[in-house]
Amino acid sequence: MSSCAACQRPAVAVLCRGCVRQMIVALARLADGPVRRTRARRRPLRHRACGPCPVVAEVYRQGVAVDVIVERHPGLLADLEDVVVQRTRVPVGIDRLGDDESRLPWHEEASDLAQHARTVLTGWVRVLLDDHPAIASTLADTSTSGVARWLARRGRTLAMLPAAAEAAQDIVDLHRRVAHMVDRALERLFLGPCGALRIQQDRVVRCEYDLYGRPDRATVLCQACHTEHDIEERREQLRERLRGLLATAAEISRAMPSLIGGDVASSTIRRWVRERGLTQYPPDPRDARRAVRYRVDDVLRLAGYPLPEHEEPAS
Structure with missing residues (x-):
């Protein structure tokens, strides 16, 4: 060899x-x-005199006449x-x-x-x-x-x-x-990992292929397992997964197209502190720039996509 x-x-x-x-x-x-x-089953044929043809009906019962x-x-x-x-x-x-x-x-x-x-x-x-x-x-x-x-x-x-x-x-x-x-x-939107169940090497596994959708389409197909996902449903799942997360204005702004299908500038997020009472949180200790953070839930609520109330996150 x-x-x-x-x-x-x-x-x-x-x-x-x-x-x-x-x-x-x-x-x-x-x-x-x-x-x-x-898969779509065709309608059975009918004779004018006797109605549904028994021969054709038997063919349909056996599942032969199916359009793919x-x-x-x-x-x-x-x-x-x-x-x-x-x-x-x-x-x-x-x-x-x-x-x-x-x-x-x-x-x-x-x-x-x-x-x-x-x-x-x-x-x-x-x-x-x-x-x-x-x-x-x-x-x-x-x-x-x-x-x-x-x-x-x-x-x-x-x-x-x-x-x-x-x-x-x-x-x-x-x-x-x-x-x-x-x-x-084409400014594809990141919509998280697929998550669909599939069989791989005789085991049932969850597909971890990352989904990237087009903003001008309603659905996205996983390139790995070919499962179709509704983009708006994926956005709802992403918003739910980000519950309680703290992030900087720039990070939230970059994620907004995937979360709501629209843009929210980082300057707008910072302006909401003064104009709409958006709460600021301390910077991440690992962040050398010491940029203040915001709760993603609060920004989504001010952008018109509120999530259910929950406890305050740890800073």
């Missing part, structure tokens, strides 16, 4: 199973987001295209195909990364086709997302190439850079 060319763990080929899976998952997330499946409705969310590369033209920040009423004054703003850094993504992915397509020219006809979708999807389906073949370690490093690094750009530019 040889060693993995990427991580030096035992491997039967160029890459170990862990590195192959990491590369395929990175390609799949670049191409497509989580998939939501909904699949909703596929866009992947990271599609989100990156939104960042390039800053599509999620366009004011309502602006015509995307209008004159020069109504054109979309352009994100230069995201545009460079999108071009880099296409260069990296198409480059590995060419390398793969040099060794396996017979599969060239299967590449129908030549968009960047389509190329990533095609590579993901042939990830094990890609992992057998002599340069597989370099391919894995390029693809995993590309996934990391695109995910960072999308999370930063």
